[in-house]
Amino acid sequence: MPPTPTPTPTPERRRRLACLVAACLTTLLTTACDATDGEAQDPKPRWSPTPSPTSGTTKDLRTCEDGDCTVEVREGDVIPFGESVRAPDLTIDAIGPAGVDLRLSGEGTTSTFSGQSPDRGGGVSTYNGTDFRVLEIKGDTAVLRIKPNAGS
Incomplete structure (x- = not known):
């Protein structure tokens, strides 16, 4: 059978x-x-292909009760933690060009992390198995990522 010619x-x-x-x-x-x-x-x-570090950010401080949240904060905000988190309440003492000043204070204990910012090595501050990281500073607000420390 001869091949069928291809139409032009x-x-x-x-x-x-x-x-x-x-x-x-x-x-x-x-x-x-x-x-x-x-x-x-x-x-x-x-x-x-991956979410932004600030995706899922909330302004509801109560979402941090379990010690795992990404939250937008202002100076003077207090983040209360539930009993499952081995850290006292977190107070935002200052937000500015020099960074964010965080204070953990509870019964008989106070710890401060001064000048936390995303552009200073992106370091993480840790307190009793909970990590605190400043992801972004925008004027008088900052975005914090709080989560359990993987090594704890």
């Missing part, structure tokens, strides 16, 4: 195919250039 594409079909190929190539080249050209990239990526 019409000029309209060729034009559509050429447009489709051009669009695909443009998308591929743009994506490749964005991924490899460090100088041309925005300082903040437009899309990230």
Whole structure:
């Protein structure tokens, strides 16, 4: 049986195919250039496969009762912890360009963490198995990440 001849594409079909190929190539080249050209990239990526460190942020201080939350705070806020957290209440003493001053105070104990900020090594302060990290400072507010210490 002889092979069936392939129909010759019409000029309209060729034009559509050429447009489709051009669009695909443009998308591929743009994506490749964005991924490899460090100088041309925005300082903040437009899309990230993982959530932002401040995603899930709440202003409800009570969500921190279990010692696991991402919360926006203001100077003077007090975060109460439940009995499952081995830390006294957390008071936000100051928020400013020098960082955030945190104070843990309870029955007969006071601990302070002064000048906590995300740009100073992103360090974590730990108290009795609970980690405290400043993720962001925006004017008179800050975003804190509080969570149980994995090593405790």
